[in-house]
Amino acid sequence: MPSTTAAAHHAHRSTRHPALLVAGILLIAASLRAPITALGPLLEPVRQSFALNASQAGLLTTLPLLAFALVSPAAASVAHRHGLERTLFVSLLLLVAGIALRSAGSAWALYAGTCVIGGAIAIANVLLPSLLKRDFPRQVAKLTAGYALSMIAAAGLVSAVAVPIDRALGAGWPASLATVALLPLAAALLWLPQLRSRTVSTPGLADGLAHASVWRAPLAWQVAAYLGLTCFIYFAAIAWLPAILQQAGDSSARAGALHGWMQLAGAVPALLMMPLLQRLPDQRLLAFAAPALGAVGLAGLIALPALAPVWVFAFGMGMGAALILSLAFVGLRAGHQRTAASLSGMSQCIGYLFAALGPILVGDLHERLGSWNLPLAACLLLCLAMCALGLSVGRARHIGP
Template identity: 40%
Template sequence: MNRIRNRTQRPARAGSVLLLVGILLLAANLRAPITSLGPLIGDVRADMSLSNGAAGFLTTLALLFFGLLSPIAPRLARKFGMETTLLASLLLITAGILLRTFSHVSALFAGTALIGMGIALGNVLVPALIKRDFAARLGPMTGLYSVSMNLWAAVASGLSIPLAESAGWGWRGSLGCWALLSAMATIVWLPQLRARGTAFPAGRHKTAASGIWRSKLAWQISLFMGLQSLLFYINVSWLPEILQSRGISGSTSGWLLSLMQFVSLPATFLIPILASRYRRQDVFAGAIALLLFIGYGGLWLAGDRVWLASVWVVLLGIAAGAAFSLSVLFFSLRTNQAQESAELSGMAQSVGYLLASVGPIALGLLHDSVGNWTVPLAVLVALSVCLFGFGLASGRDRKVRPAGVGSVAEQTGM
């Protein structure tokens, strides 16, 4: 009897392991094609004769597609299936990576647009897939997904210049090599097409899609997601400049930016596991906002002491990793089914990445207008207070439901 049971259970376990590997590889491709570009932007600008504004728009273009395409992703999953839509996500990313290595400027921007489209689909649908297929292990799976995404983002950022210069591949080869990672993920993902079925359990699909945008709780989660995204991309864009304005050297400030990304990884993994054990997550959200408040406040008052700046950067990194994975966890904890999770994910990431796309530009313009980083840092301290408010609201034990059928807790604000 045990042998029969083992035979019947092996395929299910093997399928789950293959799905897990597929999710981790898919997650690895949701940031690396973007973060690999940043360190090479000077070489790209010089080789393609781009202005500073045009070069900076490359990252903004990807974020805009994140925001604009996110609400459409659940509809595509309903029509074509979750697995097929995620395969299309990987194919778009691979095509975009290869296209932007061509010699024409239009190919560079078109490739970036394709990458943005592909990542937008993956951003929205992977959390919903975890909600659907790993409902009993939401915390660990969300942590693994988030760590894979952020780990490869940091690796891609760190390897870009060595691959371009030390390996002699140039900026095109350095950017193009990430097509190997996306192609590998595509191959591993292909078996999932055989298991595809209904993207979401039968339910109130149309009602959920229309009602999610009228939910107060959905907006609170979306703004929590949006503010943490905005702060992350501001950190990536301007932290070295802020540190240099405090008297820290350029090479050291670059190292501190890498430190910020790597120290975020443990928190990225652990926070979903810990937070999913409780009915409320407002304490976790409050702690994250407090770390951001202290970190930005420390930079505001900091001098040129590297060890002290490292403390503030570490606090910002821990908070950034925890905030991202907690916001992703909310997509599952605050919904009843995978369909609602996908709709909430699409809404929150649309709001989040549209905010993130204007954040670095707005802070740069503010710096130019006042001539220092003191006022922009004060704004970042204020934004951490706003994150605190939206985090407390998002962390309460409630569910997002379509308008008209919401829970008493959501309707009354209890």
């Protein structure tokens, strides 16, 4: 016999407009990478403004990842108390505030705003998979690919236009970085109707047994490791690819365009993987092939940098596919919504703690050696490690009931 809470939850779902809900999810997703990736093409003028060394500059990409790791475990509990809808709305408002603070023009605001941005994104990162598991349990893979596509496309577009917008506005990098606030602001406005029909309490999000079992499950640690390796490599590239390309002889505008090209390349596997994730018996082939393609792109940048557009596209496709899989594994490997919420928080906590090292270590390695070849080779080896891990985490298994 269904409980009162379950009945209320069912009534809540029946009053939703699915198309409006999906549109809101996609626009929220579009806001979850662009505020971070917008910084990459403008990192050199930011460094010049405050005389930052490579480690200090890398910290601007690392801080959001640390915020992901620290805030992610608490997101499910906050949503349990206040409801998924209201918590997601507040995260969008925090994101707008963080972008505004980062663009204030001072060094302390730059770093403080970056921390707020990371915390706001962390909340939505954790809650979107749980929302999909709750409201669209039979379409998790397809909608995960859809929101990953929205996230990747927005991030690529923002990266590609960051330098042209900077030049067009003529007001320096703070004005260009501030324009990205339009995405979460639009998402918050579109999300307003969801607040009228929000759940007072989201069933299962704070289940202590599910939370404990996730931390004891080897499969959960594999999901976390796959996410961590993906984001270590991907966010290192987001931080340093424009600098890598400029050292190879490209202009700042071309480097920024290729930075966006790398991220837009991730839209290709997002489109292809929507049907594949539904039809394949497991994800082993995809989880192996994605980092393998990323490794090909890195090897090409080392051996033949003149063909950078080809290698950047290959890398973007491979790591974009790996990012989609990392997100999808939360829903695909969880046996229940409460497990999905706990797995999402746990995997993002562990995964992003590791990923936070990427921009700093890669930048520091380059500064010590004066060359990008060894940092690129190190990331290539991590891609190969992901290939081996993918053969295990890609098997069709579940955590929890």
